[in-house]
Amino acid sequence: MDMKGGFIKNLPKIYGLYTGGFAVFILIMAIAEQAGVSAKNIGVMFVAFTVLIYAFIGYLSRTIQVDAYYVAGRQVPTVFNGMATAADWMSGASFVALAGGVYFGGYTYMAFLVGWTGGYVLVATLMAPYLRKFGCYTVPDFIGTRYGGNLVRACSVFVLFIASFTYVTAQINATGTIASRALGIPFELGVWVGLISILICSMLGGMRAVTWTQVAQYIVLIIAYLLPVFWISSKVGGGVFPHLMLGDEVARLGELEQQFGLVKNSAADMKAAGVPGGLKYISGSHSGVPEGGMAVWKYLSLAICMMVGTASLPHILMRYFTTPSVRAARKSVAWSLFFIFLLYSSAPMLATLSKLALMDPNLPTGIIGKSISEVQNIEWVKNWSSVKQVFIADFNGDGILQLNEWFMRGDVVVLATPEVAGLPFVISGLVFAGGMAAAMSTADGLVLAISNALSHDIYYKIIDPKADTAKRLLVARVLLVIIGAAGAYIASFRLTSILGSVAWAFDFAMSGLFFPLVLGVWWKRATRAGAIAGIMSGILSGLLYLLWVYPKFSVPIFGGVNTPFLGIDHLRFGLIGAPICLVVMIVVSLMTKEPDAATQKMVDDTRIPTGKAILGKQH
Amino acid sequence: MSNKDAYWAKTKNHMIVTLVLWAFFSLVIFMFGSELNTMSFLGYPLAYYMTAQGSLLAFVVMLFWTANKQEKIDEEHGFSEREED
Numbered sequence: 001m002d003m004k005g006g007f008i009k010n011l012p013k014i015y016g017l018y019t020g021g022f023a024v025f026i027l028i029m030a031i032a033e034q035a036g037v038s039a040k041n042i043g044v045m046f047v048a049f050t051v052l053i054y055a056f057i058g059y060l061s062r063t064i065q066v067d068a069y070y071v072a073g074r075q076v077p078t079v080f081n082g083m084a085t086a087a088d089w090m091s092g093a094s095f096v097a098l099a100g101g102v103y104f105g106g107y108t109y110m111a112f113l114v115g116w117t118g119g120y121v122l123v124a125t126l127m128a129p130y131l132r133k134f135g136c137y138t139v140p141d142f143i144g145t146r147y148g149g150n151l152v153r154a155c156s157v158f159v160l161f162i163a164s165f166t167y168v169t170a171q172i173n174a175t176g177t178i179a180s181r182a183l184g185i186p187f188e189l190g191v192w193v194g195l196i197s198i199l200i201c202s203m204l205g206g207m208r209a210v211t212w213t214q215v216a217q218y219i220v221l222i223i224a225y226l227l228p229v230f231w232i233s234s235k236v237g238g239g240v241f242p243h244l245m246l247g248d249e250v251a252r253l254g255e256l257e258q259q260f261g262l263v264k265n266s267a268a269d270m271k272a273a274g275v276p277g278g279l280k281y282i283s284g285s286h287s288g289v290p291e292g293g294m295a296v297w298k299y300l301s302l303a304i305c306m307m308v309g310t311a312s313l314p315h316i317l318m319r320y321f322t323t324p325s326v327r328a329a330r331k332s333v334a335w336s337l338f339f340i341f342l343l344y345s346s347a348p349m350l351a352t353l354s355k356l357a358l359m360d361p362n363l364p365t366g367i368i369g370k371s372i373s374e375v376q377n378i379e380w381v382k383n384w385s386s387v388k389q390v391f392i393a394d395f396n397g398d399g400i401l402q403l404n405e406w407f408m409r410g411d412v413v414v415l416a417t418p419e420v421a422g423l424p425f426v427i428s429g430l431v432f433a434g435g436m437a438a439a440m441s442t443a444d445g446l447v448l449a450i451s452n453a454l455s456h457d458i459y460y461k462i463i464d465p466k467a468d469t470a471k472r473l474l475v476a477r478v479l480l481v482i483i484g485a486a487g488a489y490i491a492s493f494r495l496t497s498i499l500g501s502v503a504w505a506f507d508f509a510m511s512g513l514f515f516p517l518v519l520g521v522w523w524k525r526a527t528r529a530g531a532i533a534g535i536m537s538g539i540l541s542g543l544l545y546l547l548w549v550y551p552k553f554s555v556p557i558f559g560g561v562n563t564p565f566l567g568i569d570h571l572r573f574g575l576i577g578a579p580i581c582l583v584v585m586i587v588v589s590l591m592t593k594e595p596d597a598a599t600q601k602m603v604d605d606t607r608i609p610t611g612k613a614i615l616g617k618q619h
Numbered sequence: 620m621s622n623k624d625a626y627w628a629k630t631k632n633h634m635i636v637t638l639v640l641w642a643f644f645s646l647v648i649f650m651f652g653s654e655l656n657t658m659s660f661l662g663y664p665l666a667y668y669m670t671a672q673g674s675l676l677a678f679v680v681m682l683f684w685t686a687n688k689q690e691k692i693d694e695e696h697g698f699s700e701r702e703e704d
Contacts, residue, residue, distance in 0.1 A: 102671075107652070110670040117675045118645040124682050125634045125641075129689075243672060247662015287667035289652035299649055307645060325700045327690060334682035341679050348671035607627055610698045 069206030082335025092174030092439025100410025119310025135613025159512030224434020309506025511542030511577025530589030538581025
């Protein structure tokens, strides 16, 4: 398949057919279920079929051209780039854990929703159009060219590596979890199956292949998320359009919280009852706003970190290098957010429906307030208890299930609600395929961001500037495999409990990259020395603060566990790194000689949409 | 002032306006979460609605608006790209 005008013009038709084909596949699976094919086999077929399609797209998109490999030939149309970015953005964790987060965290947790969407306003106004005009292949390519020199380039690769690698192990972990559950294989094997699927999609065609598989993955994941939400809503009487119609249900949850009481369990009680790790119970209000200045600050500080982090994450920014023009890059950010909005605005609705289904004693699905022996005999409770995803502890010994006695893993909200509401298993199979698509697409984007920075910025720009195209692309592919394998190797140890949160990637990126990128465009006076000092002081201060504040590290030289400064805990350490980066960068820039005329002209040209890009088409 | 400078001044203003709106929907309204939650919209408590859906929607609308406005600024100053997509 040659990526000429013909292919681009036919994209709506191609993906229309693909979507239709997927719908037919769902129907065939539904018929198969009626005909008695087992639930397990349906899950296997869903995952296998979709992964094979992605691999096929990856194979068709193979390339031997540098600009196709790095930036998909810069001809991805606005709307399709929006879908690809949405898939790139929404990780396996977003897909399976977001609704669970809202389910347990309520209003407070939803700072993540605002943070993970509001950041795109920063991307669109401060970054994307200018980076597109610049014509870079990678984010460090911009920093290295704007500020000039190998050292600043290497510093930005360092930040990119820390931020993206933190993120990618979590994604490969998610791929492994879903592959192992859907295919019924051990987790350790699932990780490698996931890795191979990821590499098949990206290795032969780089950014071009990742782009077209991500569009395909978006279509699968959005169908897999929305179909159950709408279906469950009509089934439990929430209305045909839950987003506009769940007001009464949210109010009803408030009443039920009053009725059952929001009780906090003591750690000792939970330990004595043997509650498995990672399982949670509802102890906070669903829609109520916690009182007090600190609660407000916690909400705002988390939102700020996620927004600024979004605008600094290289695997997202690089998606806007692939559009045909600056104008298209701007519009494409808007489309990205629209496609993200479709899923993110549905997560709270799913959480509401799922919570109501379990809590409302008037519904046939309700379990809270029923007798424990009765609940333990429900089919789905039995299934999920056996894999330690749900747990019951009768603290007060009355034989009745109280709200604080029901424990569940966050993922269960997405993975089990269809089953709870009595939807056919074909929907659960679809949800597996959606989760797999979400995890793979993000992992692909991240692995590519890291290996591209290493192959383009470190290998080609610093180590061997004379390398020919074939050698460059070979190095890029070898690095892709190495990075992927390293991520899978680490993921296979299941270190998630000490690796911490996906939020860290945002804090790292914001500490070291946000201000160097913004000031590179918006402040001509920013100098090389300022950028180097800013990047390094930002990332190192952020990292040190994390080591200082995160209880699980409790580094001895810092005197063990420390109380967060101004409520800035390990999820928010970017609020330390980024301001330090900004101040150091400004001070050092003003202390050094202003950039030469050529650099100033480069910045001027970056600001104007028309005219030649700063870096050539092939560089 | 040269055309380029005038263009950049307008672009900068537009950026500031966009970021003020952004700060309003992402930060300012959530400073008053408890107060807003006493009001309701579509039957949802208002602060809950904004964090679950309203602010997200505002960002989407804002991005289309801001891109269109910037295109107008491009055109006024002759920096509009001709493109075939």
